[in-house]
Amino acid sequence: MTIKIWKHFPREDLYECYQCARCTGSCPAMEVAPAYGPRETILKCLNLGHDKVVEDEKVWLCCTCNVCEDRCPQKIPISDLLVALRNSAARRGNIPTRLSMALELLAKTGRSMIVHQLDEMRAHHGLSPLPAAPVEELRDILKKTGRDEVIEF
Amino acid sequence: MRYALYLGCAIPIKYPGFEAATRLVCERVGIELVDLPFSCCPPPTSMKLVHYDSWLALAARNLCLAEEAGLDLLTLCSGCVNTLKEANHILKQSDSKRRKVNRILEDHKHQFNGTIKVTHILDVLYQDSVVERLLKERVRDVPLRIGCHYGCHYFRPPKIMYPQELSDAESYVPVSMDHLLSIIGVEPVEYSRKFLCCGSPLGANMDQDAGYEITRQKLGHIRDRNIQALSVVCPSCFEQFDMGQIVLGRKTKEKEKIPTFYLTQLIGLALGLSSKDVGLDVHRVKAKKLLESIEVA
Structure with missing residues (x-):
């Protein structure tokens, strides 16, 4: 394509x-x-x-x-x-691995970053937990824009 | 003054201290922040390069949330402000792109109407009314020689990011951070390559060593001017300088490292917040000695 x-x-x-x-x-x-x-x-x-x-x-x-x-x-x-x-x-499949991994994370979590023990880290700074992103909605949007045809997960 | 707070990904997940400092500073100067269920912006350094239509649609969804709340959108990151300002601009200009995006978003009850502005915490704090308030609330100076690094995506391309500021050559470089910091007693210092890349996108996408080489060269110019610390308005630039000096230190054996601050951490210190309040305790390059030298705890 x-x-x-x-x-x-x-x-x-x-x-x-x-x-x-x-x-x-x-x-x-x-x-x-x-x-x-x-x-x-x-x-x-x-x-x-x-x-x-x-x-x-x-x-x-x-x-x-x-x-x-x-x-x-x-x-x-x-x-x-x-x-x-x-x-x-x-x-054409010419895409750096690091970049496709970052985009896979975005599709899975709605964000392009991940850490372990996030709630604890945020609490350390006096912050409440970060609400989850609306992943279903985002995945549906990405499906309709044709992203899935370019990067397969 | 009320804004929809757009946190992005790197700040709430990797550097929540910047978020804490920003929320505390905004509260002190009378800026109300509203949280909405935003997603990744997505970055001008990743999704935009791989799948432009997806980049535009996800950005449009974030813009729609702010429109629905009737609030301008306040970003904390050079990458986020770049994506959201550019997408806002494109969707306002292009009927065909707006129609295409709205056809997808209507299934989720969103419609882009182009009713809000996208701004960045630096520009919000640099408004006259906020500066006046800062001058009133300031309890101490932060007398350090600081080099400001704005981050490329904060102001380029200027025709989209700052169209009202274009020079005759249709170019623009910002001064806002230097000016803002000088009111809290900072001595802003000019240095060579101030407005060039920190190295982050090259490292993140392709070649980490090449990315850090850009950082090393830039730090050389910063050292030449005896700069004591850096101030940034982007978490990716921050990581490149903070983590970058640790990684580079393994090769270069450079012992003297230069601490990096996120803008609202410095403003917070001037407003009387502690280093712990503004999250300085988790930085890799510690600022403790430097702050002790100016009697900031």
Whole structure:
């Protein structure tokens, strides 16, 4: 199953990029992890097509900090592109294990975090127990949005 | 002043001390908080990247609960405020997305109408009337050299998070935390890379070592300015600096660690609350010595 990525990001915006690399130069992920950075991602989408980009697990090496978009002199909505690419990657099964585990927890508990002895910990800070999230309702919403077709638990 | 309190996940589950401090501070300055059966926001760093439609629908459900209560929504986390403000913006702008989401939510008796605002505890405390109240209620100063870290999702993308504050270059960086802390005697200190990532999302999703390397570099710039402590408004940033220094310390052997505070913990201390009241006792990097040096118990 694929998504029509150009419905979520205007394809012609890719041509606005003149490869100045201000995005990649400001990218905190690029400084510590060898990946492509926003500049090369745009170039790859143009030259190879986005299919090649979303096959690679390196598409996930991103802090989602939005600095690339903030500093882009051409005002290209780079964050929208990166979100659309990764949505597409996830549908092809390219999704980091840590991330799918976090989303499994969300579907099971309605929250993306879990600890043992939560009530005791909250009581230590003078707080009452945290009410359970309405899991049935959330699961039904997720079923109807089609989430279950992308990540199987 | 009344708000629907949106706790999110990390604060009530991992760092309930921040929740305790926030509730106590709000009570002191006359902000009433209402609890509603919210779920995960969900984060701009997880669900949004994997399944955008699910991200938007779950966020819409949270917004609907606040709408139904007729209250603006008060968040405590940079991630939550990012998701909920952006979803609120998108659903108000796009008729097709709103219709699609409402078709799903109507089975659970919710309808998004776009009637409320989403805000963050930092912006609520930074309002003139609250600042006046804080000045009145303040019983002591917290004279520390503090570096503020806002967290990327708190203010980026600025065109959605702070459209009224955009510069000519359509950009924006916040000053609210620095200003707010200066009224309780804090000396806010500028440092290089102040507005860049803490490293958390990279570590959480992909590569923990790479995430902590970002943190290590950022801490280097913080040390260069002789900053005594950090102030944050996001539990993920907090964890990255607090837990991160313990993990990094195993490699770097750095002995001098820099304590991190959640904003309302510092405000709470200035209002006369104890370190235990505001939950400082469970931080991994202890602030005890530092607070003793300014005679805060």
